[in-house]
Amino acid sequence: QVQLQESGPGLVKPSETLSLTCTVSGGSISSYFWTWIRQPAGKGLEWIGRIYPTGTTNYNPSLKSRVTMSVDTSKNQFSLKLSSVTAADTAVYYCAREADSGSGRYFDYWGPGTLVTVSS
Amino acid sequence: DIQMTQSPSSLSASVGDRVIITCRASQSISSYLNWYQQKPGTAPKLLIYAASSLQSGVPSRFSGSGSGTDFTLTISSLQPEDFATYYCQQSYTTPRTFGQGTKVEVK
Numbered sequence: 001q002v003q004l005q006e007s008g009p010g011l012v013k014p015s016e017t018l019s020l021t022c023t024v025s026g027g028s029i030s031s032y033f034w035t036w037i038r039q040p041a042g043k044g045l046e047w048i049g050r051i052y053p054t055g056t057t058n059y060n061p062s063l064k065s066r067v068t069m070s071v072d073t074s075k076n077q078f079s080l081k082l083s084s085v086t087a088a089d090t091a092v093y094y095c096a097r098e099a100d101s102g103s104g105r106y107f108d109y110w111g112p113g114t115l116v117t118v119s120s
Numbered sequence: 121d122i123q124m125t126q127s128p129s130s131l132s133a134s135v136g137d138r139v140i141i142t143c144r145a146s147q148s149i150s151s152y153l154n155w156y157q158q159k160p161g162t163a164p165k166l167l168i169y170a171a172s173s174l175q176s177g178v179p180s181r182f183s184g185s186g187s188g189t190d191f192t193l194t195i196s197s198l199q200p201e202d203f204a205t206y207y208c209q210q211s212y213t214t215p216r217t218f219g220q221g222t223k224v225e226v227k
Contacts, residue, residue, distance in 0.1 A: 035216075045164065045207060047216040060215040061121070094163055098211075104170030105211035106154040110163035 002027040004095050004111035012089075012118050018082040022095030022111055029053055029071065033098040034078045035107065036069070038091040046091075050098060051078055085118045092116075122146050122210050126219035132227040139195040141222045143208035148188045152212035155184055155193045158221075159204045167206075168193065198224070 008020035022034065036048040049059035051069040059067045063082070071078040082089060092115050096107040123146035133139050143153065151171040156164035166175045168184035171191055181196045195202055203226055208219040 044220050045209075045218040047214075047218070050214075058214045062215075096163075101170070101173075104152060104154065104173065106166055106169035106175075107156075107164070107209075108166050108169075108175070110165075113163050 002097065002109045004097065004109055006093060006095050006111045006114040008114060008116070010115055010117060012085055012116060013120050014086055014118055015084055018080070018085050018089060018116055018118075020080045020093055020095075020114065020116070021077050022079070024076045024078075024097075029073055029076045029078065032100075034071065035096045035098050036080045037094045037096055037107075038089075039094070039113075040088075040091045048080065048082075048093075087118050090116065090118045121215055122149060122213065122217050124208055124210055124217050124219040126206075126208055126222050128222060129220065130223040130225060132225050133198050134227045135198055135200055137198045137227075139198050139202075139224060141193045141206055141208075141224075143186075143191045143193070143219050145189045145191075145210055145212075149210045149212035151187045152210055153184070153186065153191045154209045154211060155182075156207045156209065157202075157204045158207065164207060195224075 003025045005023050012018045030053050033050040035050040051057045066083045068081040092113040094113045095111045097109040099108045125144045153171045155168040158164040172184045183194045205221045205223045
């Protein structure tokens with residue numbers, strides 16, 4: 001059973017960089033797209049971007065200038081960095097796996113989420 | 121970006137009711153449409169992928185239909201554990217986008 005777990009600081013100061021890591025267990029990270037999604041309290045889901053094990057990335061244009069994703073296949077981990085954060089970046093951050101069955105592409109495994117608060 | 125619009129934003133229903141949620145895409149997305157269920161404090165859970173394929177382990181009272189721009193999620197007989205928020209999501213192109221959610225509440 002594939003499991004994902006987010007880790008990182010729960011509190012980040014404004015203008016600093018948010019850094020999160022997702023550890024994948026129960027399966028290899030060496031295929032699939034690995035994704036970050038966030039959800040402000042009481043609001044909907046926003047796709048931040050994704051990374052393939054080769055290092056290929058796709059970012060949401062609304063965040064692209066501030067986002068960097070990386071992958072470490074030896075540790076079965078992938079990471080998110082979001083720079084110059086403001087209070088608007090306060091949210092629960094999820095990592096997820098995007099599977100491709102040929103007939104569809106979907107997020108089939110999710111981490112439990114981690115709350116990141118941006119505050120001084 | 122492809123905009124996903126769900127309706128209604130919320131609904132009240134009773135156990136045993138048939139519930140229908142609709143999702144409209146701002147352009148054709150073929151059948152690249154997924155549905156998720158989210159309960160408070162938990163991650164979304166995949167219910168339906170490719171518009172109508174039931175994810176393994178999901179009860180058969182959930183079904184999806186549609187293609188192009190218009191899609192529906194149907195719960196044939198609402199159960200107590202189905203009170204939650206439901207999201208549609210397109211996987212036709214990046215950026216992936218979600219509907220705003222439909223909250224199913226107790227009537």
